[in-house]
Amino acid sequence: MNEPVLTTENLRIGYSGRGGVRRIIADHLNLTLRSGEVVCLMGPNGVGKSTLLRTLIGMQPPLAGRVFLDKTDLATLKPREIARRISVVLTERIEVGQLSVYNLVALGRYPYTNWFGRLTPHDEAIVQTAIAATQAEHLARRYIHELSDGERQRVMVARALAQEPQVMVLDEPTAFLDLSHRVAMMQLLRRLAHDTQRAVILSTHDLDLALRSADIVWLMTTDGTVYSGAPEDLVLSGAFEKAFANCEITFDRYHGQFRFHYSSVHRATLLGEGLIRKWTSHALERIGYLTSSTDNPTALRITISGTEQQPCWHIQAKGHPERCVYSLHDLVTLVREMSPSGN
Amino acid sequence: MGKIFATTNKSSVHLHQHLQMVILIVMSGITLVSFLLSLSAGSVPIPLEQVLTILFHKEAERATWVTIIYDFRIPKALTAALAGAALGVSGLQMQTLFRNPLADPFILGISSGASLGVAIVVLSVGTANTSLLAVTGLLSNISLVVAASFGAGIVMILVIFIAQQVRSSITLLILGLMISYVTSAVVSLLLYFSIAERIHAYIAWSFGNFGGVTWSQLWVLGPTIGIGLFLAFLLTKALNALLLGETYARSMGMNIQMTRSGIVLSSAVLAGAVTAFCGPIAFLGVAVPHLCRALLRTSDHNVLIPACIWVGATTALVGDLIAQAPGFSIVLPLNAITSLVGAPIVIWVILQRYRGTFSL
Structure with a gap:
């Protein structure tokens, strides 16, 4: 079995507002992320997926409990040390102006380069490898603003890869993509995880794709529970029904998809x-x-x-x-x- | 969509690093030529070869020319070049920090603070019936520089303090805007209750002028701008990371509050120093970064910061040259000239290069 790289211990996530008012989103989370695995984080809108991701990458402090990165408490690590182990791809469509793809991917070396950001031959080699691994060689000299959404997302993954992370975190990386690009993106992430023994965690609403390509699904429900398991396990245990069930749709366990409730009169x-x-x-x-x-x-x-x-x-x-x-x-x-x- | 335009778009060719280097060297050459031209032109025209003789041998056909060059034109040209470079780099930093193409060096309210300082001195110090002569005396006085520096400095400290507190840079943007409104409100009140001569003196200051800086003042202005530019060079890497937005920048290990304070400090020192010594020079700060991006086709600050220095210095020198109205015995308001001449050029360059898609 692969090594755990990111684990949580009785993690409580949420927000602390003014005057000590706290909004707890989920509590007692004991999750494990292993190297070489693709984890899909799923759940209805507003359930707190982004909050969980932000807490896991150290951008938001946990309300209680701890996050361990390679057995080290995340809270004790400096931002630069975290950046050398965790990289992110965000949902937002970035507007970087006139930056070439190569320059953008090279920004991934930020936590490694010196004060002036000068790339060593080693850095350059890693940037080239990252571009090659995401099959973006033909894009290297193009400008970011000329790329399609699919190409752009591929390049953002290359940038995250250039950071040489143990854990790559992606917030809805397939949100703007059509079906074929979604599939290509998931295959790319699977390949990166399995070939380079990195852990990949992504949030997605794409049930079908998650069922087909995730090694593990973390399913968040509105009551703050996170079910973790192989996607098929969660289908069989009825977790998907619990997470998404409402009066509009039901989960068809046999076909692994949701069905509308039609009022057949x-x-x-x-x-x-x-x-x-x-x-x-x-x-x-x-x-x-x-x-x-x-x-x-x-x-x-x-x-x-x-x-x-x-x-x-x-x-x-x-x-x-x-x-x-x-x-x-x-x-x-x-x-x-x-x-x-x-x- | 991108695919349709990619093949026809001129800007799709990424300029090679060596070519960018060549362009930067050419730019510095143009700055040098503008510098020499601005030494030659003026109410007393001095031939270019005489300018060179004076520079290298400190002698000329007429003794007065040496005095004119050394005591007036060199300080003035140096001031213009320094101010242009400072405003260009300061504007670039603000546009990147706020990810807003309309941001300029004065967006944080720094120049508003300087204006308030000057307004208080010019409009209200002394009795209301001070003679016109006394007011004009006041204008050339170092006290204006001190007043402007104070005003700019107080706003700068306030903005840097807040930059360390707030999570989002947008808060900083709104705050700067509010400071500008409040200070201009106070200036309006002062103007309302002031006498005509003082009002005229204040307005003359607000036109902007590179000519009022003496050699001894240059010894303050030069190093101050030097420090501001040095800070900007140190922040190159951070500015590049900020192109991706603050969340990405943080995820790459950047301390956003520290970086933001550094950028604000550098930008405020540059803009504050220029405003204190030359008045509120508008336009250059917003235009120069756009010109540089269009000419070099990059958003990489390793290239853009030197480019903004050269292009900023050149634009300021040329603007001042035109404001001198060579051949006429009048001097036009500098601010009006930079905008009138500069805006069409910037519009042309941007339309040429960006072809409809606009980006930082």
């Missing part, structure tokens, strides 16, 4: 098979119809014909003339018009 008979049937049923569910294939007498009866390329829906409803439509959008529009409640 109508019933419809749907005759047909295969992929077309699945998505027809999906569309009808969205507008409040529960479908069944048995030919019960219902107010609405839809028959699928045609091919996947050219599907056709035959609609029979009480009190309406029979109709044929050729797209699900038309189907949904028509059914809505027919609906007794005007739904």
Whole structure:
């Protein structure tokens, strides 16, 4: 088993305001972060993920308990010493003006360079390695403001890597990225963690991606509990349901995804098979119809014909003339018009 | 979006370090030429080769020229160069600290403090019916410099104290703004109750002038600006880290309160010294950093600080040269000239270089 690099001991996080008023966000946290692992920190908005991250990197003092970095109490370390072991990537989209990618990544050497920030050949080599490890060589001479969001985030990871940290902390690194860039970012982080034996912790709302790529999930709930375990463990134990459950959605443990609560007030008979049937049923569910294939007498009866390329829906409803439509959008529009409640 | 413009954008080519070095050397050469030109031009034109003879051999066709060069024009040109360099670097530091392209050396209220000091001396000291002659005497007096230094110094100490307390630099920005409002309110009151001659004297001071600095005063101004610039060089690394914002800077091990105080100290010493000796010279502080960024296409302070020194000095020398209105026997208000001539140049350069995307 890998070495623990960051551990917490009865950690209490939160804010101390004026006059000693304290707002405790979570208490008695005993968490362990091991080298070579990717941890995804998850939880509903406003649950205190950022507060936990800030406390772990020493930017916010704990209300009680301690954070240990390599068995040393974080509170006893100087900012420069912490910076040599922990680096961060923030959510905010940075505006650095006319800085080249290379210069930006080189800023990661800040805790190592002398008073004037002069890079030694060793520093230069590490900057090159960081750029190579994030596959950003082709960007090195470009300006930051010319990069796309995905490239920018990649470069920010390179900068964090140039800091040679034992722990890399990322606050919602995939927030602005599309699906393919999100996947690429997660694969990059996994590779960095596993290949270089660093610990990576990131907060994310992307459940699907976390389930697929996290070694460990830390799941924060509104009552201040943090569940820790393999993502699959948390699915099985029902932790995800506890963390996110409300009247709008439920967690589908079987598929590992959330489902909306549709108030299905109508019933419809749907005759047909295969992929077309699945998505027809999906569309009808969205507008409040529960479908069944048995030919019960219902107010609405839809028959699928045609091919996947050219599907056709035959609609029979009480009190309406029979109709044929050729797209699900038309189907949904028509059914809505027919609906007794005007739904 | 970036991809569409990247290939066509001129600025996408990152200037090589050696090229930046060459540009810096050319800049220093231009500063030297401006310096010599400003020695040659004036109400008594002195040919350039005579200027060089005077500089190297201390003799000329006419003895008066030596006196003019040594007693008036060299102190004045040195003052202009020092003031321009100081304001450029001070403005650069403020723009980086506040991550705001509109920030200038006076944003912390330093020059407002200096103005208040001068206003108190010019507008209210002595009896109300002091003669015009006495007021003009007051203007050339060292007491103005002392008053301005006091005003600037008090505001500076206040701002540095607060810089160590607050978490966010924005608080500092608002505070500087409020100090400016309060001091200008007091100045308005003083102006309202003052007599016309004194008001005129105050307004003349507020136009800005490089000509009032004597050799003995230069021995104070020069080292003060030297200290301010030295501090700025020491802060280069921190300023670069601050480009990423304060959170990133802290995560890289920076003590934000200490750094901020250092930047404020350096910037305030530079702006305060210039205001005390030359009056509130506007515009240079906000314009010079933009010019440098546009010319060198970088935000790296290792390059920008020397660039701001050279470009700042040159702009101040050229501005003063134009204010002299060579060939005419009048002297135009310096502040008006720097803005009138400088603003179109800056607009042109920025439109040329940035092509719509604006950044620090």
